Amino acid sequence: MTTEVKPKLLVLLGPTAVGKTRLSLELAAAYDAEIISGDSMQVYREMDIGTAKITPEEMQGIPHHLMDIHDPQDSYSAAEFQDQATKAIEDIRARGKLPFIVGGTGLYIESLCYGFRFSEAVADEAFRKEQDEYAEEHGALALHARLEAVDPISAARLHPNDRRRIIRALEIHHQTDTTLSSSHAAQKKESPYELCIIGLTMDRKMLYKRIEDRIDQMLEDGLVDEVRTLLERGYGRGLVSMQGLGYKEIAAYLEGETTYEEAVTLLKRDTRRFAKRQLSWFRHMKEIEWIDVGEEQNFSGNFEKIRDIIAGKFLSGLEYTSEQSN
Incomplete structure (x- = not known):
């Protein structure tokens, strides 16, 4: 009886601004890997500064996948990411390279790593419109409270301003009488x-x-001009893409709802809160090998720790060229 050999998949994750990009480039070069972005915002074209998107020059010739694949008016989901990333992994492996996921969107990365099955609840446009109108009349916090009443676990993970995902979680409960969080918990962790x-x-x-x-x-670097250009091109503030961090705060300033100083203060506060939610999500993923990359640690030391972890996890069959990491 033979045991099926599973394909290797390297993953580097962490909160925003922790320093994933530099390490990912070094690791990709050392292990002949191609990077697949695990970031829900970097799929959008024309949204570069606010998403901290790596530039073609910074890529150092290393292929990056699932970036700049949608226009800002398009929606994007974890299910679509899972499908496209799975195909990218197969393509990368077919060329003898190591697939390497890098990013900070917890649901996207976890759904790919464990093959999550997403809810079969179909879109109920009437229900969505009702919830949307409720949010417009009573505010984001009131809509968030509705979710908290039926699915407190999902509510704790979703920001009150993340209207689309809050409504989707409510929709799943409305249609199936089960919660999004229970669906996630029931997923096979294999x-x-x-x-x-x-x-x-x-x-x-x-x-x-x-x-x-x-x-x-x-x-x-010009975030205000980037957001202004998007608004001038007709990308409205109600789009999922324009609800991203940096875009919604600056758009509110550009449309006279806040001062520049207020917008920057809100952006910094909301990004700190986002990083906290990222860490909370990742903490419940059991297979993560954590590396403290604080300033008291040197880059080479962290790189060697990661190299040792990879060697231990993948055991044999993965070539490492040490001179590439110098």
Whole structure:
């Protein structure tokens, strides 16, 4: 009797601004890997600064997949990501390369790693419209409270401003009388892949400082002009893409609802809260090997720790070229 050999899948995850990009490039070069973005916002064209998207020059010739594949008016879901990333993995393996997921969108990455089956509840446009109108009349917090009443676990993971996902969770409960969180909990935690999941973390105060510095750099790089251009091209604030961090806060400023200073303060606060929710999501994933990448650690030391983890997880059959990481 033969045992099926699962394909290897390397994963690097962590909260926003923790330093995934540099390590991912070094690891991809060292292990002859191609990177698949595990970020729900980097799929959108024309949204570069606010999503901290790597530039073609910064890629150093390493192929990156599932970036710039949709226009901002298009919706994108975890199910679509799972399907496209699975196909990308097969394509990368067929060329003898190592598939490498890098990102911070917990549901996307976990659904891929463990082959989640998504709810079969179909779209109920009348129900969605009713919930949308309720939110318009009573506010985001009131809609969020509706979800908290029937599915407190999902409510804790979703920001009150994430109207689309809140309504979808309510829709699933409305149609199936089960919750989104119970559906996730019931998923088989058996992966179709031989996984090596590396998680990056650091002291919370240090992470928050990096987040604020990154936002300052985004603003210096032209975030306001990027959002202004999107609005001028007709991409309305109700789009899922325009509800992303950086876009909704700056759009509110550009349309006179807040001052610039208020918009920046809100953006920094909301991004800190987002990082906290990312870490909360990742903490319940049991197979993550965590690396503290705080400033007291040197890059080479962290790289070697990750190299040792990969060697232990994948055991043999994965070539490592040490000179590539120098």
